[in-house]
Amino acid sequence: MYVISTFEHSNYLELAITAIQMKGIAKENILCVPLDKKSEDKKLFDTIHSADGLSLIDFPIILATISCLFGGIYGFILAWGPIMWGIIGMCVGFSVGLVIKLITTRKYNRQKKSKSSEVVVIIDCNDKQLDMIKNTLWEHNALGVSKLSLDNNI
Amino acid sequence: MDRPDSNSTVRRYIAYVSTLGTTQLHLRNPYVIAWWSFSFPGLGHLLLSKYLRGFLLFTWEIFLNYKAHINLAILYSFTGRFEMAKNVLDLTWVMLYPPTYLFAVYDSYRTTIDINLQYILAAREDAEVKMFNINSTEINHLDKRKPWVAAAWSALMPGLGQIYIHRIPSALFSMCWFISMVYLSKLLPAIHYTLMGQFDYVKSIYLKSIVDAHWLLNIPCLYFFAIYESYVNTVENNKLFDWEQAKFLKRDYQYKYFKMPFKK
Numbered sequence: 001m002y003v004i005s006t007f008e009h010s011n012y013l014e015l016a017i018t019a020i021q022m023k024g025i026a027k028e029n030i031l032c033v034p035l036d037k038k039s040e041d042k043k044l045f046d047t048i049h050s051a052d053g054l055s056l057i058d059f060p061i062i063l064a065t066i067s068c069l070f071g072g073i074y075g076f077i078l079a080w081g082p083i084m085w086g087i088i089g090m091c092v093g094f095s096v097g098l099v100i101k102l103i104t105t106r107k108y109n110r111q112k113k114s115k116s117s118e119v120v121v122i123i124d125c126n127d128k129q130l131d132m133i134k135n136t137l138w139e140h141n142a143l144g145v146s147k148l149s150l151d152n153n154i
Numbered sequence: 155m156d157r158p159d160s161n162s163t164v165r166r167y168i169a170y171v172s173t174l175g176t177t178q179l180h181l182r183n184p185y186v187i188a189w190w191s192f193s194f195p196g197l198g199h200l201l202l203s204k205y206l207r208g209f210l211l212f213t214w215e216i217f218l219n220y221k222a223h224i225n226l227a228i229l230y231s232f233t234g235r236f237e238m239a240k241n242v243l244d245l246t247w248v249m250l251y252p253p254t255y256l257f258a259v260y261d262s263y264r265t266t267i268d269i270n271l272q273y274i275l276a277a278r279e280d281a282e283v284k285m286f287n288i289n290s291t292e293i294n295h296l297d298k299r300k301p302w303v304a305a306a307w308s309a310l311m312p313g314l315g316q317i318y319i320h321r322i323p324s325a326l327f328s329m330c331w332f333i334s335m336v337y338l339s340k341l342l343p344a345i346h347y348t349l350m351g352q353f354d355y356v357k358s359i360y361l362k363s364i365v366d367a368h369w370l371l372n373i374p375c376l377y378f379f380a381i382y383e384s385y386v387n388t389v390e391n392n393k394l395f396d397w398e399q400a401k402f403l404k405r406d407y408q409y410k411y412f413k414m415p416f417k418k
Contacts, residue, residue: 002415009396010298017407032407034400058186061382065193068374073232081356082370083341083348090374118396119403124413150415 001125002148005137006117009034013119016140020123020133029124035117060097067093117143156284166276169283169394173292175321177203179273180390184266190382191262194375195255198262201383202269205323211258212331216372218254222247225371285398294320296395304384312377315384319391328380335376339369 007013021027071089075082121142125133130147137145156172158164169178182201191198196212199205219225223242230239285296299319308315313329316322336342344365347355355364 009399013399027407028409028412030407031409031412032403034403037396058183058382058386061378062186062189065374065378068378069371070232072371072374073229076229076357076367077233079353081344081348081353082365082367083344083356084353086374119400122412122415148415 001127001130003123003125003133004148005121005142005145007119007121007142009118012140016137019136023132025123025125031122033120059101060094063097064090064094156287158281164281166272166279167281167283168273168276171285171287171294171296173287173289173294174323176294176391178390178394179269179276181270181273182266184263187266188259188263190379191259195258197379200324202265214254218247218251222251224251225368229367229371283398296398298392298395299388301385301388304388305381308380308384312380319384319388321387324383331376335369335373339366339373340364341373
């Protein structure tokens with residue numbers, strides 16, 4: 001009898017594993033397979049001159065800083081003063097930057113999922129322990145849990 | 155032992171979780187780092203976690219800009235008052251500015267490329283990193299945190315996002331300078347009068363202006379830097395957490411005699 005589950009990387013994963021061990025499953029009967037992430041592998045092999053996946057914010061914030069600065073400078077001679085124009089500059093700069101960034105990286109964004117399975121956990125157990133293990137896994141934010149019993153359904 | 159022993163075979167490792175903060179190698183875009191140094195010398199180095207030279211260059215810029223009136227000259231130049239710009243610059247100081255300014259941009263660019271190479275080598279070496287550290291004054295550990303939460307706290311008060319992700323030197327830096335600049339520029343009264351619609355109090359071309367333009371123009375760079383730095387480092391710390399946990403699971407939970415489910 002096996003229980004197969006998937007998790008995101010988090011502290012809850014380690015809590016789940018240790019909780020199951022405390023309830024009598026030996027460490028040798030727990031198999032964890034962390035999955036390599038597709039996007040990260042690609043990024044690692046990028047040239048050193050390109051950004052590494054955090055680039056969604058860097059262009060907007062650069063544009064916001066410049067626009068805020070120039071908003072402040074011209075605000076000294078425009079009607080509403082430097083604070084108002086600084087804030088206007090900041091908002092316009094950030095929005096324009098974000099729109100540009102989203103358009104230019106739309107191809108990559110589409111592949112992004114909100115929650116993805118990052119670790120597969122397989123636990124070898126007997127029938128009596130099944131419910132306990134499934135409950136423990138669900139309580140610790142498992143993304144999916146399923147039992148696998150090859151003996152019964154031949 | 156927080157780091158590999160000096161006599162161990164490990165040559166490079168990608169992170170150090172100390173009680174003052176998580177210092178991490180990761181790939182950075184050299185143009186982005188150089189841009190932050192261009193906007194304010196020192197900021198690029200702070201993004202690289204090279205705090206001491208970051209503080210040095212930042213303080214240097216604050217001091218020399220204040221003495222030479224660079225910010226006021228920029229303000230007058232961009233608003234077409236070129237005679238005022240020429241007159242406001244202090245000849246005693248101004249020519250000290252260019253060399254160090256350009257060095258800060260150049261050095262942060264160069265250093266980024268070097269550190270990226272070190273990261274690639276360290277990632278290939280794949281040495282273990284200690285993820286938990288505790289001493290008599292602080293506790294630090296790798297964890298999953300939300301980038302937007304860090305950015306939002308830094309937007310409310312620069313430095314808070316840095317505390318959220320446990321970057322104490324950077325938090326100290328952002329908070330001290332932001333408070334000083336807000337006070338010296340009279341930012342808060344300026345916001346007050348702006349909201350009241352009394353714009354003449356805010357604009358420096360009127361005599362009754364209460365704003366200090368020199369200090370006000372320093373604020374955007376520091377403010378957005380704090381937001382950016384906390385966001386970026388949260389993302390990278392999260393990736394480091396995943397990497398470390400995956401390494402741990404592969405080491406401890408892949409028993410070689412595990413009975414895989416096969417049909418007999």
